[in-house]
Amino acid sequence: MRKSTVVCALLLAGCNRHQSALAPFGLEARSTLTMTMVLVIGALVIALGVAAVYVLAVRAPEGRLDHAGGMRMVLWLGAIVPSVVLTALLVWALPAMRPLPETAQNLRIHVEGEQFWWRVRYQPQGQPPLISANEVRIPVGRTVVFELTATDVIHSFWIPGLAGKMDMIPGRTNRLVVKADKAGTYRGVCAEFCGLSHALMAFDVIAMEPASFDAWLAVSREPPIRTQGRGAALFAASGCNACHSLIGGESIGPDLTRFGERITVGAGILAPTVENTAAFIRDPHRSKPGARMPSYSAMPEADALAIARWLKEAGR
């Protein structure tokens, strides 16, 4: 009893609402959940039925069962019924495998997997693109097309609550068409082993009401107002801007234009505090082994904190 309580508690610890295929917020994940439930309950009913037949067969009085009856049961329950059930399930499930319909007007979001972060480019129809990183915002109720690729190794883009996973392959662009139906803050992960920090390569997904999404997109296009204090000077002097863009341009490392708006630091792994940001600057490999960013262990903590504070004030 105590053991089973512990096991149940451990299993329940896996339950959450932000990164779970059992807590869908999109069309595809919702139909997958329905199918999963039908399959699980169906399998349970069949297993109980088989167990019941087994018990009946063992308990039947001598002479009640004959060979011909047994063979008939094998034919019906072993071949005909499973064939019909499997065909019915296939016909029911196949339309769900069809990608959602899309038009040229749909918002396109280009996401590139890199060890161990995500380069994001929003490409709304008829508007200039918006560059971001490690965070994806999508409007609820509108079709969104993700164009997925990678630069170094194979990654996989998976937002469990939204849709199935899709590989990100260098030199190839895969498309994933999604439609969210519930606003909220969720999480996506890399689902293909890609190196030391594979398990630490995540991103935030924010499903927004269409009006607030449009407003956010318009505001985000304006460069954020930054003070020219000590943080700015240290950022430039330490060479941070060699890799990180602050104006939404192409850059080697993650774009930091609206860093203050992000709800995690280091691609979905740390709380967005000034302290965590400063610690990441001085020693990125402690929280992200194998990351390409060099450590700035020689930088005094006060300087790292100043840069972190300065970065976080923009985009708020």
Added chain:
Amino acid sequence: MSERRKWHERLKVTLWTLIVPPTVWAGHFLFAYLWAAISCAKNGAFAKFPVLFTLGTLLALGVIALSGWVAWKQQRTIGDPPPHDEGTEVDRLRFLAKSTLLLAGLSFMAVLFTALPVVFIGDCR
């Protein structure tokens, strides 16, 4: 008796006829996949419910059903009486016929399961 002997002489199942249903399944599978891949690569789109595909599938199902029917007829051949101390011609025939029948059933479902995605998905992505 002599008439029945004639009947299996004409339609005798052998190891070669045993592999007809799975071979048709393999051929249909290859045909369906190659055809979809070539159609997507050359035309950039799936042909909607194409006649060639429908005919090919019906042909495959027909050949499998026919070989299953022949096997079904032959597995009803009366077996030798006991004791079954050694294999006889009739035992061999009954075994091959039953195996062919089961393979035909499996291959029929498999061809159907290969064809259904073409009808329901029809998308190159």
